[in-house]
Amino acid sequence: MTVAPPSPAPLDADTLVTLLEERFGAGLALSREAPGLLVRVLDLSLLRALSKFLFWEAGGSFGGLIVEQRTSEWTLQYLFLLRRIGWVDVVVRAPLPQKNIPSIVAEVHAADWYEREAEDLFGVDFEGHPRLGDFILHNETWQEQIAPMRKAFNVNGHGFERKPDPEWRTTLVVQDPGSFAMPVGPVYEGGLGEPVHFLLETVGEDVIREVPRLFYKYRAVEKVAEGKSVPEVLLLAERFSATSAFAHSLAFCQAIENAAHVEIPRRASRLRVVLAELERLRHHAGAIEGICQSTALSVSEAHAAIIEEQLLRASGALTGHRYLFGLNTPGGLSRDFEETACRDLLRAIDDAGSELRTLEDRLRYSSSFLDRLEDVGAISRESARDLDLVGPVGRASGVARDLRKACPYASYSDYEFDVPRQEEGDGYARLRILFAEARESARLIHQAIESLEPGAISIPLDAPRSMVAFGWAEAPIGAALHGLRLDSEGLVERYRILTPSFRNWLGFHVAVEDFAFQDFPIILATFGLSVTECDR
Amino acid sequence: MSFWFWNGLRKGIQSTRYPKAPETAPGVTPGRPAATTFASSEDAARAAANCPVQAITAEGTEALVHLRTCIHCQRCRFGNPSTVHWINDFEWTQPPPTKSYEPLPRAFTRSLHIMVVDTGDCGACLHEIKQLNNPLYNLHRLGLFFTATPRTADVLLVVGPVSENMRGPLLKTYDAMPQPKRVVAVGACAITGGVFGRTFASAGGVGMVLPVDLEIPGNPPPPLAILHSLLVLTGRKSLEAGEPLLI
Numbered sequence: 001m002t003v004a005p006p007s008p009a010p011l012d013a014d015t016l017v018t019l020l021e022e023r024f025g026a027g028l029a030l031s032r033e034a035p036g037l038l039v040r041v042l043d044l045s046l047l048r049a050l051s052k053f054l055f056w057e058a059g060g061s062f063g064g065l066i067v068e069q070r071t072s073e074w075t076l077q078y079l080f081l082l083r084r085i086g087w088v089d090v091v092v093r094a095p096l097p098q099k100n101i102p103s104i105v106a107e108v109h110a111a112d113w114y115e116r117e118a119e120d121l122f123g124v125d126f127e128g129h130p131r132l133g134d135f136i137l138h139n140e141t142w143q144e145q146i147a148p149m150r151k152a153f154n155v156n157g158h159g160f161e162r163k164p165d166p167e168w169r170t171t172l173v174v175q176d177p178g179s180f181a182m183p184v185g186p187v188y189e190g191g192l193g194e195p196v197h198f199l200l201e202t203v204g205e206d207v208i209r210e211v212p213r214l215f216y217k218y219r220a221v222e223k224v225a226e227g228k229s230v231p232e233v234l235l236l237a238e239r240f241s242a243t244s245a246f247a248h249s250l251a252f253c254q255a256i257e258n259a260a261h262v263e264i265p266r267r268a269s270r271l272r273v274v275l276a277e278l279e280r281l282r283h284h285a286g287a288i289e290g291i292c293q294s295t296a297l298s299v300s301e302a303h304a305a306i307i308e309e310q311l312l313r314a315s316g317a318l319t320g321h322r323y324l325f326g327l328n329t330p331g332g333l334s335r336d337f338e339e340t341a342c343r344d345l346l347r348a349i350d351d352a353g354s355e356l357r358t359l360e361d362r363l364r365y366s367s368s369f370l371d372r373l374e375d376v377g378a379i380s381r382e383s384a385r386d387l388d389l390v391g392p393v394g395r396a397s398g399v400a401r402d403l404r405k406a407c408p409y410a411s412y413s414d415y416e417f418d419v420p421r422q423e424e425g426d427g428y429a430r431l432r433i434l435f436a437e438a439r440e441s442a443r444l445i446h447q448a449i450e451s452l453e454p455g456a457i458s459i460p461l462d463a464p465r466s467m468v469a470f471g472w473a474e475a476p477i478g479a480a481l482h483g484l485r486l487d488s489e490g491l492v493e494r495y496r497i498l499t500p501s502f503r504n505w506l507g508f509h510v511a512v513e514d515f516a517f518q519d520f521p522i523i524l525a526t527f528g529l530s531v532t533e534c535d536r
Numbered sequence: 537m538s539f540w541f542w543n544g545l546r547k548g549i550q551s552t553r554y555p556k557a558p559e560t561a562p563g564v565t566p567g568r569p570a571a572t573t574f575a576s577s578e579d580a581a582r583a584a585a586n587c588p589v590q591a592i593t594a595e596g597t598e599a600l601v602h603l604r605t606c607i608h609c610q611r612c613r614f615g616n617p618s619t620v621h622w623i624n625d626f627e628w629t630q631p632p633p634t635k636s637y638e639p640l641p642r643a644f645t646r647s648l649h650i651m652v653v654d655t656g657d658c659g660a661c662l663h664e665i666k667q668l669n670n671p672l673y674n675l676h677r678l679g680l681f682f683t684a685t686p687r688t689a690d691v692l693l694v695v696g697p698v699s700e701n702m703r704g705p706l707l708k709t710y711d712a713m714p715q716p717k718r719v720v721a722v723g724a725c726a727i728t729g730g731v732f733g734r735t736f737a738s739a740g741g742v743g744m745v746l747p748v749d750l751e752i753p754g755n756p757p758p759p760l761a762i763l764h765s766l767l768v769l770t771g772r773k774s775l776e777a778g779e780p781l782l783i
Contacts (some may be wrong), residue, residue, distance in 0.1 A: 138701050148736060157736025186705050190684045191652030191693075193665055194659070195702055201616040216701045220737035232588060235731045242660030242756070262608060286663075299540040305670040306550060312667070316563030320622075322758065323660045326610035335614040362539060532659045 010083035011058055013037060019058075022048060036086035040093075044102060047092060052107035054080045054088060055388075061401055062388045063087065064498035065114035066483050067122050069151050072096055074124060078104070078111075079481065079498075086407055087470070103129035110388035113506050123147035124256025135214040136535075140168040145317045148223055157225050174201040176207050182517070184218045194531035200512075200520065207520065210512040212505060217535035225495035230256065230330060230464060233492050237482065241499070242323045242532035243286070246279045247475035249328040251482040254409055256330040256464050259484075267455040268332035269411040273448040274340070276344070276410070276473065277441040279324055281352065282311040283476035284438040285393075286530035288359070291431055294525035300363060307355050314348035317341075330409025332458025342449050352444045362434045373427035377511035377523035380425055387507040390500045392433045393527055398427035403474040415447040427526040434528070465490035477501055477530060503532035545730040551674040555767055565758040567624040569601045569612050574576035583618035583685060586611055589731075592620065603628060607724050607731060608755040628753050629765035630731035630775065632721075637749060639771045640716060644690060648770050651689035651713065653706050656738065657696030661723040665693060680766050686712035691769055693762070694746070695722045697729040698739035710746055718749040720765055727751045 011019070016037065017030055027043035041047055054060045063079030078090040094101060097429040103126035105112045115126040116135040123145075126132065133139070135310070137146060147153065172181055179201065191384035195216040201209040221240045225233045238249035250272060257264060289304035316322040318341050327333055337345075363369055379389070384397035394401060404412045420436035422429035469484040478500025485493040504527060511523050571593070574580040580594040591606040592599050599620055612620045629744050631637040640648075660714045668675040669682065684690050686709045698706060710719070721742040724730040735742025742748050752765050767773040 050589075139703065141701055153736075155735050186702070187653055187709055188684075190650075190682045191654060192662070192682060194662065195654050195705065216705070217654070217696065217699050218701055218737055219656050219697065219699050219732045220735060221732070223737075224732060224735055235588060235607065237756070238732050239607070239658050242658040243663065245658070245660075297540070299544040302544070302671045303547075305667075306672060309667055309670050309672050313561060313563030316566055316758075318563075320610055320613065321566050321608060322563065322664075323756070325608060325755070326614075334610070362543070366540070530659060532657065535656075 008082050011085065013085045016082070016085055016088075019051075020053075023053065033089075036082075037088045039088060039090045041090060044092065044094070045441060047090075047102050048104055048107050050090060051104040051111070053109075054082070054090070055108045057081055060088065060320070061390075062108050062110040063479070063481055064503075065111060065118060066494075066496045066498075067118045067124060067149075068485065068494050069122065070098070070131055070151070074098075074101075074122075075289050076101060076118075077483075081401075081406060083406065096510065099123065099125045101125070102127050105129050108388075110503065110506070113502060117343060121147060121149040123150065127206065136218050138213075138215070146255045148220060154225075155220070155226070170199055170211075170213075172199075172201060173211075174203065176203050179203045179208075184520075186213075198520075200517065202517070205516050206514055207512050207517060208514075210509045212508060214505060214531060215535045217532050219465050219536065221536040222495050222497065227493050228492055229490060230486070233484075233495060234329070234497075237497070238325050238328070240497070240536055241501075241530055242325075243283055243438070243530050244475040244477060244480065245278065246324040246327065247473045247480055248482070250276060250410070251332045251363050251471045251473040251475075251480045252484070253328045253471070254473065254480050255469035255484050256461070258418075258471055259469035260330075260461055260464055260465045262331065262459060262461060265334045265456045265459060266411070267336075267452060268318050268457045269450045270452055271277050271333055271337065271457065272410040273412060273415070274325055274342075274345070274445050275319070275327060277444045277448070278311070278315060278318075278349075280476045281349070281438050281441040281445075282308060282315065284434045284441070285311055285352065285356065287434050287525075288431065288438075290525040290528060291373070291427075291434075291522070292363075292369075294522045295369050297366065300359060300366075300369070303355070307352050307359070310348060311352055313343075314345055314352075318345050329458060330464070331461040332456070334458070336457045342452065346446065346449060349442050349445050356435060356438055363431075370521055371430060372519075373431060373526065376427045376515060376519050377526055378424065378426040379507065379511050381423065383507070383510050384425065387510065388503065389478075389507045390503050391474075391476070392430060393438060393504050393507070394478065395420060396422045396429040396433045398423045401479070403472050403479050407472060409471075409473060411448070411451075412444075414451065417444050417447075427522060430526040430528075463490050475533075476502055476532065477528065478504065497536055499536070501531045504529050505534050539641050550671050551677060552672060552760070554763070555773060564760060565624055565626040566608060566754075567609075567622050568603055568628065568754070569606060570623045570775065571601055572599045572620040573597055574618060575597060579618045582616070582680050583612055583620055586618065592656040603753040604630075604633075604751065605724065605728050606753060606755065613705070626758050626761040627764045627773070628757060628761050629750055630753070632743060632748050632751055636737070637768070637775060639767055640690065640718060642771070645770050647682040648680050648691060648766065649689050650680060650691050650693060650766070651683055651686050651709065652693045652695070653702070653709050655694060655696040655702040655706050655726075655742070656699035656732070656747050657723065657725055661695035661726070664756045664759050665695065665722065665762055668763060670759070672777075673759050673763060675763070678767070680770075686710075687714065690717060691766070692717065692719045692746075693722050694719060694726050694742045696727040697732045698742055698745050700737050700739070703739060703745060706742075706745060713751060718769055719746050720750045720752065721748045722752050722762060723757055724753060724755040727753065730755065
C-alpha cells in the first residue's frame, strides 16, 4: 500500500471538523465531547476511508477497538489519538442480526488483532480481513462457534460442551524444500517464561517467519467483570497483570473520576505519580535483567536482579504490597504515607539510580554483550508507525508517543521530564530507552515527593451509575486504556481493557524475522512484553 | 571485560541467611492479616463485611482470617475503622484442607529439581518464583534447582487459576514427571481461582485438575514463602512450626 506521510503540523479541532465535513459530508455526525471528538459513522461504507484519513493523513495513533452488544445493536468504537485534539472516538452502530462490518485492517494495520479478537469472542464478522478465526479461543480446545462475550453466554460455562478438535494442526507458511518449523512453548525455560507458543519457520539458520500463538492465559477478565460492582472490578483491574498493576488500576480509577467529573486532591494525584513511576522504574530494572540474562552475562544479570529486588522491597516497605496492589481507589488513594516513609523511598530510588548508572556504564564497555544487541531485532520507524507500536519499543524506533505528555493525567503536567527517543530501533536502542526512562522516573519521583503538601488523599464519590467511563495511563510497557459502561444500579455492563502488550505483540514478528535462531531469546527480552497483559 | 569478575567479587555475599537465621529486611514480605479481637461484635462483623472475598469471618468479638482465600487487597487494613492485625511473617505453607502432607523421601533433602507451570497467573507469583534465582535469595546454595524439563523434575509449582487453554499443557507436564512427585499451588489464584473464580475459561484452582500436596497462600506469596514451602517439601522445615493458620 502507499504510505501517506503524516501531516507536518498537527491539526487543531476546528480544522479537523471542517476537513471531516468536507470529505465525508452527511455520512458522519460530529459532536465535541470531552475528552475530544465523537464521530458517529452513519454510512458504513465510509468507515475505511475515515480510518485511513485519521490514521495516516491526520497523523493519529490507533487506540483500539471496543465492541459492545447493546439490547438491539452492536456498537463498535474505534479510538484514535490525535495530537492537540485528544481522543477521536469513531462510533459505528449496526443492528443486532447484522454481523458484517467492513474491516479497516487494510488501512490501519494496527487494527488487525482487535478485529480478530472481536470476531473470535463476539462472532462479529469483519469483511475483508485476511485471517479470522482461531485466535483467543484455541481451536484445539474450543469449538469455533462459541462466542463467549455475547450477553447470552453464561460466564460459568454451563450449557456448552467442550469439543476439542483432535485434527487441529498449525498452519505452516514456508514451503521451500528442506524447510521446517521449530516450536517453542507454551511451557519453556522450565516454565519460567510466560506461556506463549512461537512457531519459528526456517530453512536453516535464519527465522523466515514467526507466528506467535498467545492467549494461553485467557481468563476472560472482561466477561468476568460483567455484572460486578466497581470495587469488585477494581480488584480485577489490578490483578490481571501484576507487572503493571498500578498503571492499570490508575487507568480504571481515572475512568470513573473522568466520567463523574471530579478532581482528586492534589496530594493524591502527586502520590499517584510517585507510585506509577516507582512501578515503571522497577519494571525497567526487571526488563534490563531479562536482557542481561538472555545474553548470558551472569554478573550483570545478578547486578540488575539485586536492583529489582531492592525496588520490590522498597515498594513493599512503603505500601505493604510488593506489586502495589490495593492502593488506587476511585477518588484518590486508599492510604497516605508518612514523610519518613517517603524519605526512605527516595533513598532507595537514589541507590537504585546510581546502581543502574554503574550497570549501564559497564554494559557499554562490554563488547561481547553489545555484539548480541546491536543491529539485532531492528524495527524501522516506518514499521513502528505502520503497526503503531507503543511504549519503549515504539520510542526506540522513533515513535515517541507517551500519554503522560499527550493527554496528561494525575499531576504529570506539573513536572519536568523527557520522553527518551532513539532512532535505530534495534535491541541496543531498546536497552538505552529502558535506562533513560528509568532515570526520568527517578527524576519524576523526586519532583513529586518534593512537591507534596499535607492534605486529604481521597474524596468520597457518589456511587457511580448509568455512565460510560474512559480512562488511560502510560503503563511501563505503553499506553493502557480502560473503558467501562455502568448500568442504572452501578453494575458493570461492559468492561474493556486495551493493553500495550496486545499491541506490541502484533509487531514482534517484524523484529524476529530475518534474524538467526540464537538472536530469538535476545529479541524477546528486549521487547520486554507481558503475556498476561495481552491475554487478559 | 575482566572488570565483571572483579566487580562480582567486590560485591561480596549478598544472600539472605534464611533458613539459618530469620530474615527481617523491610519489604521482604507484604505480611498477612491475622485473627483479631475487637471491642464489640459489631466491629468484628464490620471487618468481615469489608472483605471482598469473604476471607474474614466474625465469631462474636473475634474476626478470623482464612488466609487461603485472602487476595491481599489490604481493605481490612486501611481506610476503614475496623482494622485487623497485620503480621509480617512468611512461613505460610499448608497442605490443602482435606489432605495431610506426605514428605518426599530423604534422598531429596539436598537435591530437589523444580518445574514451574504458569496457568494464567497475573505475573506476580511467577515473578516471585523467579526472584528465588536472585543473588539475594540464591536458591542453589540450598540444593534446590530449576530444571528445564519435566523429565527431571521432582516438584511442580503451579501458578494461576488454570485457564482452559493451559489445562492441556499442565496435564502433559505433570504426566511427564517421574514418581515420586509433588504439586504445589502457589498463590490465591492457584488455590481457589482468586479473583478470576471458576468460569468457562478458568478451572478455579489447580486442585480442580491435579492432586495438590501443598498450598502457599498469598497474592502473591513473597519469595521466602515459596522457599519455605520448598524446604517443607524436602523435610528441612516442619509444618508444625509457628502458629497454625486458618484455612
